[in-house]
Amino acid sequence: MRLTQHSDYAMRLLMYVGGHPDRLCTISEVARAYGISEPHLMKVTHRLSQHGWLETVRGKNGGMRLAMPPQDIRLGAVVRDTEADLALVECLGPNNSCTLVGGCGLTGVVHGALQAFLQHLDQYTLADILSKAPTEDASPAQVVNWVK
16 A cells, blocks of 8 residues: 555645644645645645645735644544555556456455555544654754654
């Protein structure tokens, strides 16, 4: 299982914003902190706000903040909302044309693995991972070590 860059950036964005609960955070500061392009982060921010994870404030002094407490944000739920396609193999997707349908045991095994992965993520909240996230003034080496 591999998450898309979109989900990776969504998690980073939530961790950054969750690490600054006392103020609004901007896309540009998050982009600088993680070395991510602002246009890409704008897409991620838009999706997270559409799904109710972030609250955005427009205007000169605008920015974003978590829409709920970090202990209420389940990592599995965020992944489900940010991944467009969790079909690990063709037979789990909507356009299944596999000739092995009905005679293959792999479908159930892969589906079980996906469910176990998501259930594992559901055991954790944003609050569980916040203390490990680098801050705005972290050095590039600290960010790289954290990602590893």
